[in-house]
Amino acid sequence: DADVTQTPRNRITKTGKRIMLECSQTKGHDRMYWYRQDPGLGLRLIYYSFDVKDINKGEISDGYSVSRQAQAKFSLSLESAIPNQTALYFCATSDLGDNPTDTQYFGPGTRLTVL
Amino acid sequence: AQSVTQLGSHVSVSEGALVLLRCNYSSSVPPYLFWYVQYPNQGLQLLLKYTTGATLVKGINGFEAEFKKSETSFHLTKPSAHMSDAAEYFCAVKEGGNKLVFGAGTILRVKS
Numbered sequence: 001d002a003d004v005t006q007t008p009r010n011r012i013t014k015t016g017k018r019i020m021l022e023c024s025q026t027k028g029h030d031r032m033y034w035y036r037q038d039p040g041l042g043l044r045l046i047y048y049s050f051d052v053k054d055i056n057k058g059e060i061s062d063g064y065s066v067s068r069q070a071q072a073k074f075s076l077s078l079e080s081a082i083p084n085q086t087a088l089y090f091c092a093t094s095d096l097g098d099n100p101t102d103t104q105y106f107g108p109g110t111r112l113t114v115l
Numbered sequence: 116a117q118s119v120t121q122l123g124s125h126v127s128v129s130e131g132a133l134v135l136l137r138c139n140y141s142s143s144v145p146p147y148l149f150w151y152v153q154y155p156n157q158g159l160q161l162l163l164k165y166t167t168g169a170t171l172v173k174g175i176n177g178f179e180a181e182f183k184k185s186e187t188s189f190h191l192t193k194p195s196a197h198m199s200d201a202a203e204y205f206c207a208v209k210e211g212g213n214k215l216v217f218g219a220g221t222i223l224r225v226k227s
Contacts, residue, residue, distance in 0.1 A: 004158070031213060040124060042205060042217040043159075058214070090158060094213050102213050106151075106158035 004107035012113045019078040023091030032074040037088040081114045117142045117208045121218035134193040138206030147209035148189040
């Protein structure tokens with residue numbers, strides 16, 4: 001079984017709809033991240049969480065919100081989706097601590113299309 | 116703030132040829148550098164990372180990268196390309212709090 005799972009894997013929605021993307025992990029990591037990937041732009045950080053009570057905005061948080069329901073679950077919401085939020089979304093996890101050898105582990109991604 | 120520049124959004128090599136993917140970074144502190152690979156329809160997988168110590172870092176699948184502080188570079192190489200190496204490759208530098216800043220990515224095409 002995969003250590004980091006994302007649901008759904010693909011979603012097509014309409015402008016103005018509320019969308020939730022979910023991420024679950026079985027790695028026991030404290031830190032979780034949400035990124036979006038756009039062609040030619042690489043991955044950009046949307047939100048990150050160092051534990052259940054600690055949520056932080058990333059580089060491009062406008063239009064997004066998150067919820068850390070438990071250590072293992074981190075959800076990303078688009079309250080009112082717009083077409084320029086069409087992208088590939090990745091969840092990632094890493095161990096607690098600023099150990100420089102910490103690695104981020106990525107889920108398989110959710111492809112979101114907003115019409 | 117740290118940043119990463121990957122030269123060449125697309126690189127094409129013949130099977131068996133040298134693979135060279137370029138990455139330059141900017142960082143105000145000693146950098147921690149990573150290369151990730153993304154195969155089609157999959158998430159990112161760590162290829163290798165540099166933290167401290169030896170500047171030549173070996174990773175999975177025959178890839179290696181050399182940290183050159185004087186050139187602020189961390190180029191990824193593989194002596195002989197294989198068809199299965201076709202993927203998108205991302206260079207990243209670590210910011211505080213274990214956040215990663217990614218480059219724009221380089222798509223590697225391997226021709227038979």
